[in-house]
Amino acid sequence: MxxxxxxxxxxxxxxxxxxxxxxxxxxxxxxxxxxxxxxxxxxxxxxxxxxxxxxxxxxxxxxxxxxxxxxxxxxxxxxxxxxxxxxxxxxxxxxxxxxxxxxxxxxxxxxxxxxxxxxxxxxxxxxxxxAGDFHYEQERSLEQELTFKATERFLQEAGVPFGEAERRTLRIVSKDGLYTNLGLLLSDQCQHTVKVAIFSGKKQVVFRDRREFSGSLLLQVNQVIEYLDFHNALHSEIRGMKRLDSRDYPVESLREAIFNAFVHRDYGFSGSILVSVYEDRIEILSLGGLAEGVTYNDMMLGVSIPRNPKLAEIFYRLHYIEAFGTGVRRILTDYAECEEKPQFLVSDNAVKVILPNLHAEWEHPVIAEDVVQDERQGYTAEIAADEGVYQLIAAGLDSRKKLQSELGFSLTKTVNILRKLLDEGRIQRVGNGKNTRYRCK
CATH class of the missing domain: 3.30.950.30 (Schlafen, AAA domain)
Structure with a gap:
C-alpha cells in the first residue's frame, strides 16, 4: 500500500x-x-x-x-x-x-x-x-467578508427593505447562508469597475479627463450617470418668443444605455465597462455579447433576456429601469428625427452602443463605390451634381436630408458635395447637429 x-x-x-x-x-x-x-x-x-x-x-x-x-x-x-x-x-x-x-x-x-x-x-x-446550471449572479461568492453600506443607503432612500429576509429573497444570500456573486456585485468590496474617458476631438488621442468608478454597482451606476450628466452640455436656441433647451445627448437614452451596460454585462470577465466621450459621440462598451438565444434582430425588436435577472430586478425596484426590453426602443425613438442614428455593435464577447452628439458636425468617409461611379460618369457629371445641389439650396432646400431625398444621392455623396461647396466658399453652414442648414452666399 x-x-x-x-x-x-x-x-x-x-x-x-x-x-x-x-x-x-x-x-x-x-x-x-x-x-x-x-x-x-x-x-x-x-x-x-x-x-x-x-x-x-x-x-x-x-x-x-x-x-x-x-x-x-x-x-x-x-x-x-x-x-x-x-x-x-x-x-x-x-x-x-x-x-x-x-x-x-x-x-x-x-x-x-x-x-x-x-x-x-x-x-x-x-x-x-x-455544480449546476446557474447564472453567475446566483453562484456562491469566493469572497464572504462583505459589507453593504452604499447599497443599504440607496435602497433605504427608495423605501426598499434590506433585512435578512429581503437579502434571501433578492438572492444576495443563498439557501446555505452564503453570499452569492450578486451579493458581491452589490457589496462595497465589488471588484468590477467602470472607466470613463473624456477625449478632445473625435479620436482617442488626447485626454481631457478620466475617471474610474468602483464599489457597489449601485454606487457606480449613480456616479457614472452624474459624471456624464455634468459633461452633457446644454444648448439654448431662440425661436420666436421661446427659448428651446436641448442636451448633446437625450438624457433618457444615455441613462438607458448605461443601465443596459450594467444589467447585461458578463461579470465572469474581469475587465471594466468602458465609456468614451468624444466631441461627436459617446461609446459605451460592455463585456459579454448578447444572451444565449438572442440575435441582433431580436434586440432591435425589443427582445430582452437580462444576463443578470436578479440585478435587473433590483434596478427595477429602484426605478432605474421601467421594464425589460424598452431600452433600445427608447433610444431609437429619441433619435427618430435626427440625421445621425445610434449604432449597436455586437460581437461574441462584447456590445458597444454609440450615441451621436445631437449638436456635433459629423463627417462621413468617402465610399469607394461613389468615387468609382463619379469617375465613370466623368468630370461633366461631377460638375452637374455640384450645380444641382447648389441650385436646390438657392431654391430653398436647405437641409442635407431634403437635398439627398430630392436628388436620390447616397448619404456619403451628398455630404461630400456639400463639403466641397463649403470649401469653395459658395455656400455657408448655419446651425449645427440636427438643426444644420445651408445657404448660398
Whole structure:
C-alpha cells in the first residue's frame, strides 16, 4: 500500500483529516486509512469506536456543504491490526470547503497525486459552474467578508427593505447562508469597475479627463450617470418668443444605455465597462455579447433576456429601469428625427452602443463605390451634381436630408458635395447637429 491520488495514510486521528476529505470530495474520491504510517507500515488503532465518532463529528461539523452522504467510516483489519477506513466519494455539490475558512483557496482543497493542495480561484469557479446550471449572479461568492453600506443607503432612500429576509429573497444570500456573486456585485468590496474617458476631438488621442468608478454597482451606476450628466452640455436656441433647451445627448437614452451596460454585462470577465466621450459621440462598451438565444434582430425588436435577472430586478425596484426590453426602443425613438442614428455593435464577447452628439458636425468617409461611379460618369457629371445641389439650396432646400431625398444621392455623396461647396466658399453652414442648414452666399 502506498499513498497516491486516491489513498492517504494517517498514523492517528488528527484535525488535518478534514483537508483530505475535502480534497477527495472535490476531486475523484479516495480512501483515508487511520492507523497506517506514511510509509505504509500498519500500526493500528486502539479505540476504534472513539476514533470513528470523532472522525464523523469532525466531518459533519467542520465541512460545508454537507458531505456526510458521500462518506463511509468502517473498521477493517490489515496485518491483524484494527484500522479505520474512511471512504470518500466525489460530491455533487462542489466545492466543499472547511467551515472556518470559506470558499477561498485556504478553505478549498483538491487532490494532486499523494498531496491535498489548496485549490486555485480558477478551479473553485470552475467547480461552482459545473455544480449546476446557474447564472453567475446566483453562484456562491469566493469572497464572504462583505459589507453593504452604499447599497443599504440607496435602497433605504427608495423605501426598499434590506433585512435578512429581503437579502434571501433578492438572492444576495443563498439557501446555505452564503453570499452569492450578486451579493458581491452589490457589496462595497465589488471588484468590477467602470472607466470613463473624456477625449478632445473625435479620436482617442488626447485626454481631457478620466475617471474610474468602483464599489457597489449601485454606487457606480449613480456616479457614472452624474459624471456624464455634468459633461452633457446644454444648448439654448431662440425661436420666436421661446427659448428651446436641448442636451448633446437625450438624457433618457444615455441613462438607458448605461443601465443596459450594467444589467447585461458578463461579470465572469474581469475587465471594466468602458465609456468614451468624444466631441461627436459617446461609446459605451460592455463585456459579454448578447444572451444565449438572442440575435441582433431580436434586440432591435425589443427582445430582452437580462444576463443578470436578479440585478435587473433590483434596478427595477429602484426605478432605474421601467421594464425589460424598452431600452433600445427608447433610444431609437429619441433619435427618430435626427440625421445621425445610434449604432449597436455586437460581437461574441462584447456590445458597444454609440450615441451621436445631437449638436456635433459629423463627417462621413468617402465610399469607394461613389468615387468609382463619379469617375465613370466623368468630370461633366461631377460638375452637374455640384450645380444641382447648389441650385436646390438657392431654391430653398436647405437641409442635407431634403437635398439627398430630392436628388436620390447616397448619404456619403451628398455630404461630400456639400463639403466641397463649403470649401469653395459658395455656400455657408448655419446651425449645427440636427438643426444644420445651408445657404448660398
Amino acid at each position: 502506498i499513498e497516491n491520488s486516491n489513498t492517504e495514510f494517517k498514523r492517528e486521528y488528527t484535525d488535518s483529516i478534514r483537508k483530505a476529505v475535502v480534497a477527495f470530495a472535490n476531486t475523484d474520491g479516495g480512501c483515508i486509512y487511520i492507523g497506517v504510517e506514511d510509509d505504509g507500515t500498519v500500526v493500528g488503532v486502539v479505540d476504534v469506536d472513539d476514533v470513528q465518532k470523532r472522525v464523523i463529528s469532525l466531518c459533519r461539523d467542520g465541512i460545508q456543504p454537507d458531505v456526510m452522504m458521500f462518506l463511509s467510516c468502517d473498521r477493517t483489519v490489515i496485518e491483524d491490526k484494527d484500522v479505520i477506513r474512511l471512504q470518500v466519494q466525489r460530491g455533487t455539490d462542489c466545492p466543499y470547503y472547511l467551515k472556518g475558512k470559506g470558499i477561498r483557496p485556504e478553505g478549498v482543497y483538491v487532490r494532486r497525486g499523494p498531496v491535498s493542495l489548496p485549490a486555485a480561484e480558477s478551479q473553485i469557479r470552475k467547480m461552482i459552474r459545473e
